[in-house]
Amino acid sequence: MNRSYAESLRxxxxxxxxxxPILAGCLGLIAVFYILLPKETAPYDDRSLFA
Known part of the structure; x- marks a missing residue:
């Protein structure tokens, strides 16, 4: 495993x-996912409000 890692790093x-380009692609994907994915992770029925 160490030899394989060393060879791939070399x-x-x-x-x-x-x-x-890899870094730019990662930043681009982060921006796309930030825009497309919903911001709120809690369900709409669970807002910690007393009814």
Whole structure:
């Protein structure tokens, strides 16, 4: 496992420039999910109000 990780890291370091498009893609997906996913996680019936 350590050898596999070291080899993959060595290969990635040969193409360091790929980190910027990957980071931009992750930030873009975060923005899309922030817009599309509902903000409230509690159900509408459970608002901690006395009725």
């Amino acid at each position: 290969e990635f370091m040969k193409r360091k420039w790929l980190s910027f």
